[in-house]
Amino acid sequence: MELVTSEEMRDLDRRANDELGMPGLLLMENAGSAVARVGIRLATQMGRNRLHAVCGAGNNGGDGMAAVRHLLAAGFTVTYELCGDPSRVRGDAAVQLRLLQALGVTPTAEMPRGDAVLIDAILGTGAAGPIRPNVGRTIDAINDSRCPVVSVDLPSGVDANTGATAGPAVRADETVTLGLAKPGLFLHPGAALVGRLIVDPIGLDWSALSRSDTLRCYTTEHAQTHLTPRRSNAHKGDFGHVLVLGGSAGMSGAAALTGRAAIGSGAGLVTVGVPLGVQSVVAGHDPDYMTVGLPEMDGCLSEAAAEAIRPWLERATVVCLGPGLGSGGSAHAFVRRFVAECPLPIVLDADGLNAIAGRPSLTRGRDAATVFTPHPGECGRMLGVDTALIQADRIGAARRLASEYGGVGLLKGAGTVVANGLVEPEHATIITTGNPGMATGGSGDVLTGVVGSLMAQGLAPYDAACLGAHIHGRAGDLAREALGCHGVSASAICDRLPGAMKELSR
Known part of the structure; x- marks a missing residue:
């Protein structure tokens, strides 16, 4: 399995747009759909109709907000909260936020307790440095919720490149990593927080973008x-x-x-x-x-x-x-x-x-x-x-x-x-x-x-x-x-x- 660093994945996202005409907003939309599918499966298996997404202010949060729309369209009861300042939401993530606002879906700060499936969309591959106190408290609340958790791209708090944690980190039951897998999903301590790993290409054959394949997970x-088999003689x-x-x-x-x-x-x-x-x-x-x-x-x-x-x-x-x-x-x-x-x-x-x-x-x-x-x-x-x-x-x-x-x-x-x-x-x-x-x-x-x-x-x-x-x-x-x-x-x-x-x- 090929692995890419967070920097390489960002470059591939850019090239998907520049070389293939695949806009970032469409990739985000596909990511939201992929996360929603996993959320629906998990909710169905566990007999739950409610899902709750915790979204950051970056693109990871945008993926989560896109998943909220897909889940609502599928007939589920869905709530979401913003972990961060709404004024800091930019670019494609801001489009997703405006769509939710246009649909009359407003954020709530109420964390479910054992009766929902949670979607962790707080921090993605772009996160770096120590966890901010408010984010750390939210991560702790997720871990204490007694709810099954689906993480978007990687559990929040885990470094995409090294698997290191710089503070609290989400313990996921399933992780939907987007595009290509990242090394931090296989390196400890992060690897122990991933749960079941799903690699979703989000609608693109990434091999169409030429690159140097220098990092892999052995399968x-x-x-x-x-x-190889031995000769009979x-x-x-x-x-x-x-x-x-x-x-x-x-x-x-x-x-x-x-x-x-x-x-x-x-x-x-x-x-x-x-x-x-x-x-x-x-x-x-x-x-x-x-x-x-x-x-x-x-x-x-x-x-x-x-x-x-x-x-x-x-x-x-x-x-x-x-x-x-x-x-x-x-x-x-x-x-x-x-x-x-x-x-x-x-x-x-x-x-x-x-x-x-x-x-x-x-x-x-x-x-x-x-x-x-x-x-x-x-x-x-x-x-x-x-x-x-x-x-x-x-x-x-x-x-x-x-x-x-x-x-x-x-x-x-x-x-x-x-x-x-x-x-x-x-x-x-x-x-x-x-x-x-x-x-x-x-x-x-x-x-x-x-x-x-x-x-x-x-x-x-x-x-x-x-x-x-x-x-x-x-x-x-x-x-x-x-x-x-x-x-x-x-x-x-x-x-x-x-x-x-x-x-x-x-």
Whole structure:
């Protein structure tokens, strides 16, 4: 699903008029009709005849006022209120207000309590900055009304580009987004306020307006195009050899989980390289992968391991580097040397990321691709900013990471974002699978193994990162369905990778 920012949508609205002759007033009229249809359905389902629209002074309010007319024409009891100064209503929205006035429909300030369907048309894509006190009080009243809510374009109070909330925000039951979907509908905390999402083109095929498609929401259809059937005469050599490097005393399970995930997502061969002292422990986790013991210092891989692993690089297809590696100086020295010398694609995770934080030149000049899989804290360390700034603009952070470090950035968390720094302009994808139960130790190690496995099987790094995050999240969803949110573990996610991939088989 293609996504556009608020700025891009405004530009498309302008071009629809300039290039196609589609006036803004007609788009507003179509938007009102789309919202009314959803309101009618919801009211009918709930056995209610009354609807109440709360309209702002901007174009979002104009959409709401157009919906009021369509609802009245359909025979429903409809009231509306203006959240703002009527003198500030301009342009197409003012036309809608005059139409209501001509019909004798006057605003009321009475908020229904549990007996109506509410239409939230206060703030749209043009809203910015803190919520004004009077708007905040109205939003609180909507949330306290015990009425089902239909939001126009996006819940009022949610940033269309980032999903951030700068104060109170409407909790919608359904959201009718207009034209094309906006990224803030899929990024938290806004994503949790959207309810059921409906994308209505409002009477226009927007593909008629040429543009650079650089932002999308990943769908099952995308995943199915990337996961291709296997030939009937295939053999294990066709599906790559994943080399996992990590593990340390007390964290051997991380490397084992990555190895298990690579096997469970289709890699032909997997070897897990760990400190010699934990090799037997890692080998005992799973008989499906091979292990190799490497030089260590203080329970972690030492710099000498970079030399010792060279023979295995001739057999491997891709390297997963970092799970359970440890934060000791020897481990970081190993990572820096290995990254500088490795001729293979690398999926870099956990302490592997910490080892190169602030040293983008180590990866930017590599001949082979690098995929970075940080959580927000690790991403902050890599970019030298607070975690809060990463979370405030996850798309921007993922794109900056991919650009500065020269690869694919996969920013984990609710609303995982994948950015491709290997092309211009940078593409970005939001992943919508996954759930809070996946916030558990080892979950990221599983993701690393899946991405590495898909790269070993021949997918391009960006495609592998997107598909891997989608499959990982879906496996987590299957684990939640079976075990409940509190029962999800990294092993449970790993066990359900084959099921998640089977769902995509065509």
